[in-house]
Amino acid sequence: EALCLEKNESNLPDLKGCPEDWDGLSCWPKATFGEVVTLACPVFFEEITNRHGFLQRNCTLGLFWSEPFPPYTIACGFDEGFSKGPEDQKSYYSAFWHVYTAGYATSLTSLIIALLIFEAFRKFHCTRNYIHMHLFVSFALRATAVFTKDAILFADENMDHCQMSTASCKAAMVFFQFSILANFFWLLVEGLYLQTLLSLTFLPDKQYVWVFILVGWGTPVAVMSAWILIRIYGQYTGCWDDDDESIILLWIIKGPILFTVLMNFVIFINVIRILVQKLKSPEAGGSNTSHFVRLAKSTLLLIPLFGAHYVLFAFFPESTGMEARLYIELCLGSFQGFVVALLYCFLNGEVQTELKKRLRKWSYQEYLSFMHNHRTRSRENSPINNATQLSMLEKISPKRAVCQNGISSV
Numbered sequence: 206e207a208l209c210l211e212k213n214e215s216n217l218p219d220l221k222g223c224p225e226d227w228d229g230l231s232c233w234p235k236a237t238f239g240e241v242v243t244l245a246c247p248v249f250f251e252e253i254t255n256r257h258g259f260l261q262r263n264c265t266l267g268l269f270w271s272e273p274f275p276p277y278t279i280a281c282g283f284d285e286g287f288s289k290g291p292e293d294q295k296s297y298y299s300a301f302w303h304v305y306t307a308g309y310a311t312s313l314t315s316l317i318i319a320l321l322i323f324e325a326f327r328k329f330h331c332t333r334n335y336i337h338m339h340l341f342v343s344f345a346l347r348a349t350a351v352f353t354k355d356a357i358l359f360a361d362e363n364m365d366h367c368q369m370s371t372a373s374c375k376a377a378m379v380f381f382q383f384s385i386l387a388n389f390f391w392l393l394v395e396g397l398y399l400q401t402l403l404s405l406t407f408l409p410d411k412q413y414v415w416v417f418i419l420v421g422w423g424t425p426v427a428v429m430s431a432w433i434l435i436r437i438y439g440q441y442t443g444c445w446d447d448d449d450e451s452i453i454l455l456w457i458i459k460g461p462i463l464f465t466v467l468m469n470f471v472i473f474i475n476v477i478r479i480l481v482q483k484l485k486s487p488e489a490g491g492s493n494t495s496h497f498v499r500l501a502k503s504t505l506l507l508i509p510l511f512g513a514h515y516v517l518f519a520f521f522p523e524s525t526g527m528e529a530r531l532y533i534e535l536c537l538g539s540f541q542g543f544v545v546a547l548l549y550c551f552l553n554g555e556v557q558t559e560l561k562k563r564l565r566k567w568s569y570q571e572y573l574s575f576m577h578n579h580r581t582r583s584r585e586n587s588p589i590n591n592a593t594q595l596s597m598l599e600k601i602s603p604k605r606a607v608c609q610n611g612i613s614s615v
Contacts, residue, residue, distance in 0.1 A: 206232075208232070209225055209227040209232035210227060210327070216317060221237065221241075221540055222235060222236050222237040222240070222264055223235060223236045223237075223238070223264035223269050223270050227269050227585045228273065229249060230247050230277060230494075231244055231260070231273075233262055233510060234268065234327055236264040236310045236598075237264060238264055238266045239263075239265075239266070240263075240266070241261055241262070241263050241264075242262050242263075242264065243259055243261050244259065244260050244261075244262075245257065245258070245260075246259065246260065246277070246280060246281035246405070247281070250277075250281040250282070250422050250460055251384045256282035258274045258280040258281045258282060258465070259280060259383070260274070260275070260277070260280050260281075261273070261274055262274070265454070269521065279350060286513065301531055301536065304535070304536045304539070305351070305535040305538075305539040306355075306539075307539075308536065308538075308539025308540040309347075309348035309351050309352065309539045309542070310348070310577065311543045312344060312345075312348050312541065312542025312546070313345055313348040313542065315542065315543045315551075315612040316334050316341045316344055316345045316348075316542050316543075316545070316546050318343065318546070318550075319341055319546040319549070319550035319551070320338055320341050320342070320345075322550055322560075323337070323338050323550065324338075324558055326563075328471060328555075328559060329555070329556070329559070332398075333398070333402075334415060334416050334531075336391075336414075337395075338394060338396050338504040338544060338612065339391055339394070339417075339418070339421055339422075340391045340392070340394075340395060340549075341542075341545065341546065341549075343384065343387040343388040343390075343421070344388060344541065344545055345382040345513070345542065345545075346383075346384040346387060346388075346540035347385060347388050347542070348382075348386075348539075348542060349384070350377070350380045350381040350383075350384040350385075350493065351381070351539075353380060353381070353453065354378065354380075354381050357373050357374050357377045358361075358374055358377065358444065358446075368585070370443055370444060371444070371462075373439065374444040374445075375444060375445050378399065378444060378445040378446050379433060379445070380434075381426055382429060382432065382458055383426075383429045385458075386424075386425035386429065386458065386461060387421065387422060387425045387460070389461075389462045389465040389466070390420060390421050390422075390424050390425055390443045390461075390465055391421045392419075392469060393465040393468055393469055393472075394417045394421045396468070396469045396472035396473065396476075397417065397420070397472065398417060399472070399476055400472050400475060400476050400479070401413060403476060403479045403480070405480065406550060409553040423460075424461070428457065428458065428461050431457060432454065432457045432458060435453065435454060435457065436454070439454075440454065452457050452470050452552070465505075553575060
């Protein structure tokens with residue numbers, strides 16, 4: 206398109222006919238009035254359909270270039286359903302944009318509320334909830350990164366973001382990729398902690414929490430550092446969102462993510478095995494049984510968070526199953542943070558109990574304050590209290606002197 210428009214500008218001064226034109230798929234050369242121009246179908250259509258077709262356009266005197274005939278769908282032999290017009294594509298992707306924007310906004314809001322709840326109550330300050338809080342932060346970073354990337358890359362509809370190469374868009378892509386990596390690694394930490402909790406009777410919290418932090422945040426930093434260095438010294442062009450052009454760049458990020466997903470799957474199977482053994486043991490009973498059942502439920506609820514869909518798409522090109530990817534990764538994935546906050550905070554029995562206690566305490570305090578104010582106003586308005594106030598007023602007021610003419614003066 207850029208080359209076509211460049212040629213068009215160079216030929217404008219001495220133009221005597223139809224200028225060169227880019228119709229979105231092909232570059233039509235300049236032609237004189239009345240001339241019929243014939244072009245072959247774009248090469249990428251031939252690779253898909255194995256059909257070598259031709260298109261024609263008339264350079265008319267009144268309307269300049271006519272529409273291509275026969276249409277691309279007929280001349281090049283591809284189904285019209287696979288190709289949407291510019292307005293259809295804009296409406297189609299705009300719908301996805303609205304859905305995932307609403308999803309990430311909902312997730313970000315719920316995650317912030319969950320973080321404030323865990324931070325506000327001292328009872329929730331434990332290793333398990335600290336790990337949950339780090340997971341919340343990773344999901345919040347992911348939502349923030351999506352909003353940042355959209356604001357920088359797609360704020361101006363007239364700008365061609367495919368040709369952007371600014372420092373701000375590169376930084377946005379680094380932040381975006383880091384948040385995704387951190388998100389998957391903290392999901393792995395959740396699985397590791399759950400298995401450690403079931404495997405060890407006594408868990409040294411302080412020792413393990415630093416290991417978990419190192420895995421959750423340190424590994425993404427190391428991976429992104431390698432990715433940035435390869436980008437700077439190997440493929441600095443563009444906005445760093447074209448990983449399809451380099452297999453190495455693609456798998457530097459995709460490889461660790463795939464590793465976390467597979468590790469979580471192994472951990473999930475192992476945790477189920479441990480839980481079944483504990484439930485079958487004769488020592489399991491009473492409160493221990495209910496405790497194991499709660500752990501089993503929390504483990505089963507982690508299934509949609511393990512990124513099983515990522516394995517399905519990891520070994521295929523980005524263009525494979527595009528609509529399915531959009532639905533799963535954008536629409537459903539945008540609400541993932543909200544689901545995490547719901548499972549670990551809002552539906553947590555301990556959180557609900559503590560919130561109910563605090564609500565009852567606030568209600569009781571409001572009731573006591575109301576009763577105290579009511580009694581105070583009652584005492585102030587009672588007749589006995591008024592008489593007491595009058596007597597006190599007489600004692601502290603100055604004496605009156607009676608004059609001879611019967612007129613008093615103070």
